[in-house]
Amino acid sequence: MPMSTESQVQANAPAKAPTNAPANAPANTLINTPGNEEKDGKAFRPLIVSFCCNWCSYAGADLAGSSRLTYPADVKIIRVPCSCRINPLFILRAFQRGADGVIVNGCHPGDCHYSTGNFYTRRRMALLFSMLDFLGIEKERTRVEWVSAAEGARFASVMREFVEQIRRLGENKKLGDIRCKE
Amino acid sequence: MLKIGVFVCWCGSNIAGTVDVKAVVEAVKAEPGVVFSTDYQYMCSEGGQSAIRQAIKEYELGGVVICACSPRMHETTFRKAAEAAGLNPYMVEIANIREHCSWIHKDKEEATEKAVVLCRAAIAKLNLNKPLFPGESGVVKRALVIGGGIAGIQTALDIADAGYEVDIVEKSPTIGGRMAQLDKTFPTLDCAACILTPKMVEAAAHEKIRLFTYSEVEEVSGYVGSFRVKIRQKARSVNRELCNGCGECIVKCPSKTASNAFDEGLSKRSAIYIPFAQAVPNLPVIDREACLRFQTGKCGLCEIACSAKAIDYEQEDETITEEYGAIVLATGYRPMSLDRYDEFQYSQSPDVLTSLEFERILNASGPTGGSLLRLSNGEKPKSIVFIQCVGSRSDDGCGKSYCSKICCMYTAKQAMLVKDKYPDIDVTVFYIDVRTPGKNFDEFYRRAAEAYGVRYVKGMVGKVAEWKGRLQVQAVDLLEDKQLLIDADMVVLAAAIEPDPGARKIGAMLAVNMDQNDFFTEAHPKLRPVESPTAGVFLSGMCQGPKDIPETVAQAGAAAVKVLGLLSKDKLVGNPCVAISDETLCNGCSSCEALCPYDAITFEEKQVMVQGRRETRRVAMVNETMCQGCGACTVACPSGAMDLKGFTNRQIMAEVDAICR
């Protein structure tokens, strides 16, 4: 085996630091708080891709905006017509290119604009995320949320939570270096 | 390379207050394809739009990115502006830097940085955009209404009155539906027949309406604006051209033991019959199961009796195919079967009836000629107990979880009708809740309880038992908190209603889904309540959910308006962001076909050019008029042959790459 498990643990060590750092505050107060810094003075800012379906979640994100509900700028939204448009390739591509977390948002099951799209999403993502977990990629890096157009506040809070979760996990190295360079 | 112009909106201080728009303008200048970038106070204003038009001409832009508010707000505005300058409207991409950026971030540096990323993603996507052209299709100016109850009749009349042709397909031998079986209607106690039959006659006489009774929809193909529907007209064994409706055949028919469905099986009818006196059309039909001629070959009395020579034993089913621009589902309901409610003695005692059966007893044309009699012994009852919510609002696994909505009111009506005619009869109603939202509904119920002395008891009945030739009702009075034992001569069960079981087959033909209770689902439960998820298919009446007559009529009118809106168009312009299959990549596996919610994908054996060679392959074909652009097929397709215009795999991956750069 080209790389030892110990070096893996080391690679993850700084990432895990925030949870142990004394400066660490409870999840919800961390947001936009400049105090969330590591010992070297540089806070870890995760990169998060958030796929939103046009009809519910994207509108929910819009509502979060028009209600001026804040969530970290680490979240970047990509609009798709329906969550069922999200190809596992897109998610893997995001990880490949350095995303630390990917969240898929769709209408609540049963409320899909296309009536059945998110039912397929639910099965696909359940299997994909379980598979990623099986490969050792923390399941906390992936998430599916059902957010309606009326749930602006929920969209913002889900994003805050997810960012915080990824901050705690630290940088996503795993999907980048599956083949060891050492 | 595509020449791209970037326009960054201030939105007054909405964006500019948090995002350094000048910095965004500068930061994206080096992006691939960008030849021009600028900012403006309000991009959506006429000034802003004109700046876009001007820049498109001046810099010969092939595409524009607008960094502004949500595309859900002004995407159409900017597309139109681009189109006015000669650009394809789909060469416009919006970066949402207001709702998704300036409004949610406080730190200007952070927000500016994010705005730049969002803009880069839009540029990356735009670089892969292709001009898109929405497809056009024609509209057949004729509608089909499936179901000839009050919902279907009203929808058809409203469409026909506006000048369009309508066909009604009704599976039973007459139109009229459930409403024709009713005696009186709440809350005004009009006689149902008096208000319904004129409408039936009007529909039959209307020059724009054709009736296909005793007929069923067998097959549907096509899509909004142009459905092809195969209709099977079942053989009546009576020639409709010759029959004059005299009814002599019915009098002479010796087989008079068939169950009369119009009386809910409480009476018998002859093998050749007209369902009820005011049936439309007034045309008999031979029930071949009951007819001696068909069963034994020995009879033929009706043929002898018919002076018009209209009896035709050889008649066969006829199938016709018609084209329609729109289809309305008005397939109605039925009371659910109470087989599983043995505790109420429904299957055992003739004096335990469903409300619809009781309605027939009250009706002058019903099995008792309108006399209120016990079916067990023909005596007048002294005490009647009504039990509400039998199978409704149920969690026992036998019934329905929903409220059937009409039972509280018709029970009050029936109780009141009994009391009105026979004040000496004791009438008790058991209820869970009395629900009376509706114009004059609560007043009606109170009148029953207060003015007519109907006894309302909150509580469910545990058991009905036969006892000394009468019925004994065991119940709980929840308000008094005591057990009740009531002697009754008749028990009337307000059976839950359920969608007509024939609806499922029709829904499947039209790709209209049903909810967990088998009601058709709407395109949107609040904002598009009479449209089905399938374009060009509309919903009317009980098939969509429980409702009373006024609501049904109102919804029938609403469905008609939607149909008219469609039929009044000469061309339908589609959404160009639809699925497209690359036939050189398609495996023909049918995965996409299996999950398409709109049946928009079909397969064809086709000559395909592969690496300069001609090959016959099974390939997917997308019907652009039916496709709504969800993209479910694109992920199901293993070879990547299926893609979605406007949201292609490469476009979305380009966005991902730009964001993750």
Next chain:
Amino acid sequence: MQRIIGKMREKAKELLEAGTVDAVLGWKKGDFAYDPTPAFFYSTDELDMLAYDGFCGSNLSKYLVEYGKEKGKVLVFLKPCDTYSLNQLVSEHRVDRENVYVVGVGCDGMLDVQKLRDKGIAGIEEIEEAGEDLRIHTLYGLKTCPRDEALLKKCQSCKGKEHKLFDDRIGAEESRDIANEDRFAEVAELEKMSPEERFAFWRAALSSCIRCNACREACPVCSCHTCIFDNARSGVDAKANASEFEENLFHIIRAFHVAGRCSDCGECSRVCPQAIPLHLLNRKMIKDIQSFYGAFQAGDSADQCSPLLSYSPDDIEPDAFDRWKGVM
């Protein structure tokens, strides 16, 4: 099953001569006793080369995809487990059932020559399959080995002796009983590990991938005319891997693309020159599908719907998958 080769040749000869079929798809004798390879036979004189022994592990279903309809009807010899793959291909319209004459052949469990070598058996000249034992004639004399100790990985969890579709069968009733291992045991072992351990396991395994595409070529459901990884327009093609992530991407996407379609024939692992346990990815998917959505075996029949092309309104939520671990 060497004993039925005579009947197989007879059948092939009969159908070729009668014109019922235009070709025969079977296994052809190789240079050694342990390397018969899939081959088409077009005339009766070639049939001497038709082989059937313990080294005919390869699943012939896939070869029917490229065999065009215009070439006429083909006789194919399929072992019980191979028929699942053919059913799947028929359901996906990749093979026209009418175009194929399926002769189901009995199977005693297929052998892995590597396992013999690992036992120090070298210089193999001929192998006699005698019931529960193998009699191996080598340059160094006669050796014996219990058959069960030399089975291919995929045969250690046999799907059974039943042919799921066939037009005729030879020796089907003589198939040997094989002690059946729990095919999900290895998956369950991995699931018990920590994410770090699993990651280390897969890194070690996948980093040896040389992207030879043997798994893809052998896989009976990886039957795309053009794989997205070869398609310049897909945006994910790569002549040479641009990043170390790409083997991973390839295998995850491949597992996802065959999810709900993979019959667990095990060909991917069997043909991998780097011995990557690729079947574990597929079995993980199968295990998940079964525990989330109920019993399902791809290829059980040609007219069932893949669980990924259907749904239930009550399906589990994606974040709940870990709660299902080890349920089965």
